[in-house]
Amino acid sequence: MTVFRSLTRVLALLWAGAACAEPVALDPGDFDEFDAAQVQAGWLLFYDPVLSGNKNISCATCHHPKFATSDGLSLGLGEGGIGLGRARVADSNNLPEQRIPRNSPALFNLGHRAVTVMFHDGRIEVDPTRKSGLRTPLEDEMAEGFASLLSAQTMFPVLSADEMAGHYQENDVSQAVRQGRITGDGGAWDIIAKRVDAIAAYRALFAAFDAGVAGGDPVTFIDVSDAIAAFVATEWRAYDTAFDRALRGGAPLPEPAAQGQGLFFGAAGCSGCHSGALLSDQGFHAMATPQLGPGKAARFESHQRDDGRFRVTGAAADAFAFRTPMLRNVTRTGPWGHAGAHSDLADFVKFHADPVLATYAPQATLPDLSTAVADWAVLEDAGATAAIQMAYQPRPVALNDADISNILAFLDALTDDASIAGRLGVPDAVPSGLAVDR
Numbered sequence: 001m002t003v004f005r006s007l008t009r010v011l012a013l014l015w016a017g018a019a020c021a022e023p024v025a026l027d028p029g030d031f032d033e034f035d036a037a038q039v040q041a042g043w044l045l046f047y048d049p050v051l052s053g054n055k056n057i058s059c060a061t062c063h064h065p066k067f068a069t070s071d072g073l074s075l076g077l078g079e080g081g082i083g084l085g086r087a088r089v090a091d092s093n094n095l096p097e098q099r100i101p102r103n104s105p106a107l108f109n110l111g112h113r114a115v116t117v118m119f120h121d122g123r124i125e126v127d128p129t130r131k132s133g134l135r136t137p138l139e140d141e142m143a144e145g146f147a148s149l150l151s152a153q154t155m156f157p158v159l160s161a162d163e164m165a166g167h168y169q170e171n172d173v174s175q176a177v178r179q180g181r182i183t184g185d186g187g188a189w190d191i192i193a194k195r196v197d198a199i200a201a202y203r204a205l206f207a208a209f210d211a212g213v214a215g216g217d218p219v220t221f222i223d224v225s226d227a228i229a230a231f232v233a234t235e236w237r238a239y240d241t242a243f244d245r246a247l248r249g250g251a252p253l254p255e256p257a258a259q260g261q262g263l264f265f266g267a268a269g270c271s272g273c274h275s276g277a278l279l280s281d282q283g284f285h286a287m288a289t290p291q292l293g294p295g296k297a298a299r300f301e302s303h304q305r306d307d308g309r310f311r312v313t314g315a316a317a318d319a320f321a322f323r324t325p326m327l328r329n330v331t332r333t334g335p336w337g338h339a340g341a342h343s344d345l346a347d348f349v350k351f352h353a354d355p356v357l358a359t360y361a362p363q364a365t366l367p368d369l370s371t372a373v374a375d376w377a378v379l380e381d382a383g384a385t386a387a388i389q390m391a392y393q394p395r396p397v398a399l400n401d402a403d404i405s406n407i408l409a410f411l412d413a414l415t416d417d418a419s420i421a422g423r424l425g426v427p428d429a430v431p432s433g434l435a436v437d438r
């Protein structure tokens with residue numbers, strides 16, 4: 001029986017290994033270079049709560065170097081939370097209406113030229129058939145002229161009531177959003193841009209690299225977005241890892257990371273999806289990852305599912321499919337999975353290679369929130385769980401404990417410490433004078 005078991009295991013491993021890709025190092029030349037003044041403007045804006053409706057939350061609250069550009073939580077607390085990371089609590093005077101429905105992704109290597117999709121469901125993506133060159137949830141309402149996909153992304157967190165805008169009646173930004181005024185004069189983006197434009201230190205920074213602003217033009221939200229994108233793309237480039245150095249001819253990976261690399265690009269089949277220099281095919285796959293929290297229902301629906309890519313394309317084959325994450329620094333960016341359902345990476349990898357939802361034991365990292373819907377409603381609903389399980393397409397791979405620890409050693413060899421600290425780091429102060437999360 002044992003012999004038979006290990007034989008089937010070997011066969012399964014061989015089968016999974018059939019469609020594997022070669023390891024490729026990240027090339028620093030595949031990142032655009034930006035003007036230092038633009039990067040500096042973006043740096044300060046990223047850490048400045050002035051972009052949020054109630055001026056109480058910045059991009060860095062959910063994407064902080066302390067938590068490897070994420071927030072250390074399965075599902076974070078947006079506007080209405082106080083504190084950072086695992087110490088973040090709900091403000092009893094301004095309770096968030098719900099948890100943020102997805103895990104805050106790390107921001108490494110998003111400025112690499114091969115990145116074509118943003119968000120766990122890719123709802124912002126490069127699309128040459130559209131006028132703006134991008135497909136986004138705002139479709140034709142989307143302003144044109146963004147410098148990049150990464151820049152277009154910035155337009156969205158500031159509009160979300162739960163993330164940064166705040167709730168109806170609380171401030172000018174949230175009211176504009178609620179009334180559907182996004183673009184144009186007096187729209188949400190315009191209100192935010194005017195706040196930035198009114199701060200002399202920001203105007204001076206923009207004027208240093210932007211002839212229009214130097215000549216008296218106002219700072220627009222596209223300027224703000226482009227600067228933040230320039231900062232993110234520059235600050236968190238992660239290519240100086242033991243893995244990349246080895247591929248560029250440096251010291252080979254030590255054991256057990258080398259064994260782990262062999263499994264990753266071979267028998268364990270990981271590189272079937274985590275492929276290319278970014279270790280992501282930029283594609284979408286249904287991996288039966290456990291679902292928790294409020295989910296992503298449309299306004300007129302009440303379920304707590306997150307249909308993933310299906311919400312964007314409406315194609316049945318995309319049900320419960322999520323984007324393949326890039327893996328640099330992944331051992332530092334937990335909890336893992338689109339809803340952060342695993343706080344332990346070894347458990348995640350084991351589950352991910354051979355996912356059986358019925359065997360999953362909750363291990364999320366969640367701040368207390370009295371207004372939260374029942375966090376585990378989907379997994380307690382047999383029908384909803386079965387649908388997620390049935391959408392799983394890939395061939396499962398049974399990994400033993402030694403395989404898992406070898407793979408973990410390999411994933412750790414994808415760490416670039418300098419990129420985690422960031423090149424500029426956390427600023428001491430921001431031009432608005434508002435408090436900086438640290």
Ligand code: HEC
Pocket residue numbers: 046051057058059060061062063076077078079100102103104105106107110117118119120121150153154157158162163164228
């Ligand atoms: C309340 C927490 C929160 C705040 C504040 C926030 N984000 Fe995010 N961010 C998230 C979450 C959650 C996602 C994933 C959303 C999804 O996939 O649906 C995300 C996604 C992203 C992505 C896409 C990453 C990827 O790999 O696809 C970028 C880039 C990003 N945020 C940058 C920013 C910037 C810039 C700001 C400030 C303007 C900001 N975020 C503010 C939580 C936050």
Ligand code: HEC
Pocket residue numbers: 264268269270271272273274284285286287289322323324325330333335336337338339349352353394407
């Ligand atoms: C069929 C495609 C596919 C294969 C094969 C695959 N992955 Fe993934 N991986 C994904 C997708 C898609 C996600 C995101 C799933 C989600 O969040 O729902 C993911 C998520 C991850 C994450 C979590 C990243 C994060 O930031 O939360 C890690 C770590 C990971 N995979 C490692 C591996 C390893 C190791 C293997 C091989 C044992 C592997 N993957 C095999 C597609 C794949």
